[in-house]
Amino acid sequence: MKDKEKAKSVKIALAGNPNSGKTTVFNNLTGGRQHVGNWPGVTVEKKEGKYSYNGCEVTVVDLPGIYSLTAYSLDERIARDFLVREKPDAVVAVIDASNLERNLYLVTQLLELGAHVILELNMMDMVRSRGVEIDTGKLSAVLGIPIVETVAHRGEGMDELKEAIAGAQAERGDSFKIDYDHDIEGEIEKLQNAASLPGFPSRWAAVKLLEGDAEVLKALENTEIVPLVLESQTKLERHLGYDLETALVERRYAFLSGLVRESTRKRLDLMERLDLSDRIDRVLVNRFLGIPIFLAMMWLVFQLVFSLGAPLADWIDAFMGWLGEAVSSGIQNVGGPPWLCSLLSDGIIGGVGSVLVFLPNIMLLFLAIAVLEASGYMARAAFVMDRLMHALGLHGKSFIPMLLGFGCNIPGIMATRTLESEKDRILTILVNPLMSCSARLPIYILFAGAFFPRNQGMVIFSLYLMGIILAVVVARVFKGIYFKGEVAPLIMELPPYRLPTLKGVLVHMWERSSLFLKKAGTIIFLGVVLIWFLASVPFGVDYASQESIIGKLGSVFAPLLKPAGFGSWQAGVALFFGILAKEVVVGTLGTLYGVEELGLTSAIQSHFTALSAYAFMVMALVYIPCIAAIATIKRETNWRWTGLAVSYSLVLGWGLAVLIYQIGAFLMTLK
Amino acid sequence: MPLSMVRPGERVRIIEIKGGRGIVGKLASMGFYPGVEIVVVSNSPGPLILNRGGIRMGLGYGMAHRILVSPIP
Numbered sequence: 001m002k003d004k005e006k007a008k009s010v011k012i013a014l015a016g017n018p019n020s021g022k023t024t025v026f027n028n029l030t031g032g033r034q035h036v037g038n039w040p041g042v043t044v045e046k047k048e049g050k051y052s053y054n055g056c057e058v059t060v061v062d063l064p065g066i067y068s069l070t071a072y073s074l075d076e077r078i079a080r081d082f083l084v085r086e087k088p089d090a091v092v093a094v095i096d097a098s099n100l101e102r103n104l105y106l107v108t109q110l111l112e113l114g115a116h117v118i119l120e121l122n123m124m125d126m127v128r129s130r131g132v133e134i135d136t137g138k139l140s141a142v143l144g145i146p147i148v149e150t151v152a153h154r155g156e157g158m159d160e161l162k163e164a165i166a167g168a169q170a171e172r173g174d175s176f177k178i179d180y181d182h183d184i185e186g187e188i189e190k191l192q193n194a195a196s197l198p199g200f201p202s203r204w205a206a207v208k209l210l211e212g213d214a215e216v217l218k219a220l221e222n223t224e225i226v227p228l229v230l231e232s233q234t235k236l237e238r239h240l241g242y243d244l245e246t247a248l249v250e251r252r253y254a255f256l257s258g259l260v261r262e263s264t265r266k267r268l269d270l271m272e273r274l275d276l277s278d279r280i281d282r283v284l285v286n287r288f289l290g291i292p293i294f295l296a297m298m299w300l301v302f303q304l305v306f307s308l309g310a311p312l313a314d315w316i317d318a319f320m321g322w323l324g325e326a327v328s329s330g331i332q333n334v335g336g337p338p339w340l341c342s343l344l345s346d347g348i349i350g351g352v353g354s355v356l357v358f359l360p361n362i363m364l365l366f367l368a369i370a371v372l373e374a375s376g377y378m379a380r381a382a383f384v385m386d387r388l389m390h391a392l393g394l395h396g397k398s399f400i401p402m403l404l405g406f407g408c409n410i411p412g413i414m415a416t417r418t419l420e421s422e423k424d425r426i427l428t429i430l431v432n433p434l435m436s437c438s439a440r441l442p443i444y445i446l447f448a449g450a451f452f453p454r455n456q457g458m459v460i461f462s463l464y465l466m467g468i469i470l471a472v473v474v475a476r477v478f479k480g481i482y483f484k485g486e487v488a489p490l491i492m493e494l495p496p497y498r499l500p501t502l503k504g505v506l507v508h509m510w511e512r513s514s515l516f517l518k519k520a521g522t523i524i525f526l527g528v529v530l531i532w533f534l535a536s537v538p539f540g541v542d543y544a545s546q547e548s549i550i551g552k553l554g555s556v557f558a559p560l561l562k563p564a565g566f567g568s569w570q571a572g573v574a575l576f577f578g579i580l581a582k583e584v585v586v587g588t589l590g591t592l593y594g595v596e597e598l599g600l601t602s603a604i605q606s607h608f609t610a611l612s613a614y615a616f617m618v619m620a621l622v623y624i625p626c627i628a629a630i631a632t633i634k635r636e637t638n639w640r641w642t643g644l645a646v647s648y649s650l651v652l653g654w655g656l657a658v659l660i661y662q663i664g665a666f667l668m669t670l671k
Numbered sequence: 672m673p674l675s676m677v678r679p680g681e682r683v684r685i686i687e688i689k690g691g692r693g694i695v696g697k698l699a700s701m702g703f704y705p706g707v708e709i710v711v712v713s714n715s716p717g718p719l720i721l722n723r724g725g726i727r728m729g730l731g732y733g734m735a736h737r738i739l740v741s742p743i744p
Contacts, residue, residue: 068700072693099726102702211696246688249699250706277727278712281720282679285713379729383718386731396718396731489694490731493701494720 009057011086012165015079015110016094017103018065019495021122024152025094026062029162053162061088069109071215074417083115084200090116090168092161097121097134097149101253101260108252111143111176114201118164119147125154133265142259144176177203180251183239184210187232194225210236211248277496281380290384297377301368302461305361312360313445320353321599339536347532347591352525361445362438363513369407370508374500378403379492386490392472393479395419396490398428402471405435406464409629412437413636423483426637427475430645433625434471436464439582443620446586450601451610459614463621470622474648528587531577535592550592564619564654565612565661575619581626611668615661623653672742674719675735677711683740684708690737702726708743 016022027034030049047062063082064075071077083091091110095103110117119139121127127134136147148164150157180188191206200216208216209229220226233244240247284293328345372378378400386396397419405412412432419425436444441460448459534550541547546555546569554569557576561567570592578585586600593603608616624646625633634642677683685705688695698704702723712720712727719730730738 068696070693070696070700072697099702099724102724102726105700105702243695245695246699246705249696249704253699253704253706278720278722281713281727285718285720290718383720383729383731386718390731390733489734489737490729491694491697491701491734492729492731494727494729496725496727 008055009059010089010165011059011061012090012092012168013061013063013082013088014092014094015063015106016065017067017096017106018493020065020094020096020103021152022062022065022094025092025120025122025150025161026060028152028155028158029058029060051162053166056166058162058165061086066106068106069113070211071213077215080113083110083113088115090118090165092118092120092165094120094122094152096123096126098123098126098130098132100134100264101256104256104260105252107143108176108178108256111145112178112201112204112207114204116168117143117145118161118168119143119145120157120161121147121149122152124149124157125151131266135263135265138263139259142263178252178255180207180248183236184247184251187236191225191228191232194223194228207248211245277376280497281494284377285380285384287387291388294381294384297372299461301365301372302464303457304368305364307457309361309364313357316359317357317599320349320357324349324353342536343529343532347528348525352528352587353590357442359513359517361441363509365438365441366407366513367505367509369403370505371500374498374505374508376495376497379494382490382492383494392475394427394475395421395424397492398424401428401432402435405432405437407438409433409435409437409625410632413629413632416636423485426641427478427483429633429636430478430641430648431471431475433629433645433649434467434474434622436467436621437582437629439626440585440620442583442586444617446589446600447604447608447613447617450604451608451613463617466618467621470652474652528584528591531573531584531588531591560654563662564657565615565665566608568607570607571616575623578620579624579627581628582620585620611664612661615657615664618660619653619657621653622649622656624649672740673736674711674721674730674738674740675714677714677740677742679711679714682708682710682743684743685738686741687739688737689739694737698728701728703728709740 014022014026026047026049029051031051034047034049049060049062051058051060061082063079066073066076066079069076069080069083071080082088093107093110095107097103107117107119121134121136134149136149140147146164146168148157148161150161152158179185187210188203188206191209192202196202196205205216205220209220209225210233212233217226217229236247237244283289324345327349328341331341331344372381381403382396382399385399389396389399398416400418401412401415403412404415409432412435413429416425416428416432419428444460444463445456448456452459531550534553535548537549538547546552550573551569553576554571554573557572558567558569561572561575570589573592574585574588577588589604590600593600604613624630630642630646633645674683685703685707687705688698688703690696690698695704703709703721707723709721709723712722714720714735719735721728721730
């Protein structure tokens, strides 16, 4: 045994229910040394970090928040596979100690799997404030594992935790067993002898087989154990009189409730009176009030984003204009070449600058989303919409990915991982791009600002609404064609309402806004430079004129766009480059028209009309997702669905723009 | 009786969960299984919200019919 000699590097995992404070613990342990990536083969986020303690380097892997280790949910499968394949030196089970029994369910699953568990009783402040005492000595003895008490959001107990982690490899508890009662145990023993699954404890495999675990069954499908399992299951169910899964669950909880009873001094009052959160829920989730309240909430968010964002945006706009001129004259003064002047002033500052102008609006939008998430309202929104979603043939859980899509389609598409049914998931992914992402916002602000200055908020809201309505219609259509069948039931834990902390919300907002900035820095920058280049060659041509390569490219598309009212080559080019990233549309227009004295707004006003502007915005809303989103769709599904997503959005976008323009133009002739 | 018939504010005990694949197990791992007492927070009708010792669970449309409960006097 290696008790005296501490290993130089150690790997641990954090496991726990959602809302148990696991993320806080992870942040406390790893601080800034974090890395976010993906679990291999899937796009579920994998967080890993490091810290040093006593000369030892500890790697911490944050497992997804889970309730158990069955095979039904992707998150649970990821956790299970990780534990078996990588065999971490320790697993810290982060528990909400005020809900001991429920949280311990996962712990028993971990122990049955043979993990080296350290039990971290978190949220001890809640427990103490309710006057409850937990006999950790007793718990520790029965479960055979070390226990640490913490209050993670205050940083208490972290040192004890690190100490326990350091000591974990030295101690090994006894093998843990839940007694499933005589008859079941008998069958377990029978199967155990035949169930040999490399890497998995045989008892665990036997229990899982009885439970009907699909993955374990599949792994053993060609062995003689399969008929034996069926035989055991039938025998037991006949004997018990009800289904085996329920029986196993009951035994586990019988064990747990006994354990909790013996180790807590004041029984946690299981029958809480309706507290504040519930009273709030009565109103917010009400059948009649729920949806109107939600819509009002969304309207409020939009007004906030625009009335607060506008003055800040103007300031940045003015700054960019000044910067462009200063750089331009600065270079001329030192005798620099005109092409450098053009590249910096027209190309980069003009292009990237016109996108950065919208940073305040986007940050406010992410701020609003962060507040809604932190307060707990977002989870309720899924339920308020569930009935409606159901009527539309969608799943209530589809709602949150769609809502995220308003910030950026990429996390929106990835959030569909929470949908257990593949059909529901793909359907939600297909319509997600219709949720107008924040990158399209600059386009709306520019055009709406130029043509509908007094009704900017209203016009933009109409576009978002249109996106939603289209999503519903398209989802219906696709469901009828490809995804006939029932929608999976919605089961979700609701966190209590809480007052968002300023720090938490700002951190969240910054995480997402910085993604936007990174995009500006890389894809948009490259795209804008590329456009500047195509606009400047062949050499000697006037910048961004029709004779440049880019002008010729735009002219190819122009005739297609004429029926939609914007048949100019500049519009064609801008839309074309919107495939790179939607922010590039504005950036392209900024570059092509140059940041003149009058500014981009006036340039727009002379090349579009109010009607064609609206048609243009509709096309921008619907047509083709950006490259990053397309890549995400491909990763989450396959080429077939990706192809469908791309083609339907192009056709629909163009078709709608044409329809709107033609009908509008016709109506105007009637006046 | 099915959970769908319980009025908000009432306490009931779960008797049976008629689940398809994994619903029994999933609800159980979240703390809801036969024998426990719960309070119905919202069922106006609309989304069904249950409370068990501070754990709040939302059940979507259709689930309420599948859970059988008995009232607690």
